Amino acid sequence: AEEGDAAYGASHTSFYTDAVAKERYETLDEVLTRSLKDAKLQGMVRELLDACVKITEALRVNLVTVNDSSNTFGDTQLTVDVIADDLLWDLAKSSALVCEASSEEEPEIVKTNPEGQFVLCWDPLDGSSIVDNNWAVGTIVGIWDKSTGLIGATGRDQVMSLVTLYGPRTTVFMTLDDGVYEFTLGPGNEWICSRDKIQIKQDCKIFAPANMRAAQEVDGYAKLIDHYMTNKYTLRYSGGLVPDVCQQFTKQQGVFTNPTSKASPAKLRLAFEAAPFGRLVEMAGGKTSDGVSGNSVLDVKIEAVDQRTALAIGSANEVDRFNETVLAPVAA
Structure with a gap:
């Protein structure tokens, strides 16, 4: 087997997949029964995945066109955005399990079923800027318990996240x-x-550098990018948060960086994007940084539904490198 830099090269077979075919794959029900003891959460997962099946079908058959509206963040809404959001709202308003819900498209907390157990926050179709290219996009969902709610809670209070x-x-x-x-x-x-x-x-040799404009103002970010290039890291970046972070789960390595600057302020939504991904990555042994203090993004208190954050997320040693290279010089 190859070692060192050669083992990471894009031509190396380990870069394509580590999955070996099995004679039989466990079903969703089998895994949930064994690995998710909360029966209500099991039901919530099934309802969410049913909605994601419908979103899959909608993406396959609907053309990408501009809708006659924009969301609260000023993003132009596309027909597929609206379809995905409508499907998730249908779920939230009809489910006996959901007490409150909020969508990135309209970031207000909406009370649904007072007897429900969970607060849902979702980005219905992350990657609107690349969906017309027919590139990979995704749905991001964070789930909080009604006992904590959303405002005043942190990402660490999530009972589950799902992308x-x-x-x-x-x-x-x-x-x-x-x-x-x-x-x-x-x-x-x-x-x-x-x-x-x-x-x-x-450790990793895959990098996904978002907000490259910030490198013009933040010397540490320019230095970090130079480190990646000098040390022959492999660039894997599409501009879609979901594929750019999810590759860390399939490749078992990687780092996504999105620092901020005065001219390039934070765009990622804490409740809708950073916190759900933070729970996933940290549970998988990775690390996160809030891009300001260097602490975990899961410890940032959610004080507003539309709160933004910087983010570094992925392989632990590379997130440490981000903190040391990008944040430490600023703090000094």
């Missing part, structure tokens, strides 16, 4: 009691467990 990736296949990554699992949508719209107890290595 669905719509690419050539539809896959979903979720946090269960004993780790992070990947499920793949198979024939007959049945979900099978394609990876279990995913672990992200401490």
Whole structure:
């Protein structure tokens, strides 16, 4: 086997997949029964995945066109955004399990069923800027318990997070009691467990650098990018948060960086994007940084539904490198 830099090269077979075919794959129900003891959460997962099946179908048959409206953040809404959001609102308003919900498209907390147990926050279709290219996009969901609610809570208070990736296949990554699992949508719209107890290595050679404009102002970020290039890291960046972070689960390594500057302020939403991904990555052995203090993004208190944050997320040693290279010089 190759070692060192050669083992990371894009031509190396380990860069394509580490998955070995199995004779049989566990079903969603089998895994949930074993690895998610909360029966209500089991039901919530099933309802969310049913919605993601419908979103998959909508993406396959609907053309990407501009809708006659924009969301609260000023983003132009596309027809597929609206369809995905409507499907999730249909779920939230009809579910006996959801007491409150909020969408990135309209960031207000909406009370649904007072007898429900969970607060849902979702980005219905992250990656609107690349969906017209037919690139991979995704749905991001954070789930909090009604006992904490959302405002005043942190990402660490989530009881589960779940991210669905719509690419050539539809896959979903979720946090269960004993780790992070990947499920793949198979024939007959049945979900099978394609990876279990995913672990992200401490070191990596894959980088996904967002907000490159900030490197013009933040010397530390320019230095970090130069480190990646000089040390022959492999660039894997599409501009879509979901594929750019989810590759860490399939490659078992990687780092995504999104610092801020005066001219390039924070854009990622804490409740809708950073916190759900933070729970997934940290449960898989990775690390996060809030891009300001260097502490975990899961410890940032959610004080507003539309709160923004910087972010570094992925292999632990590379997040440490981000903190040391980008944040430490600023603090000094």
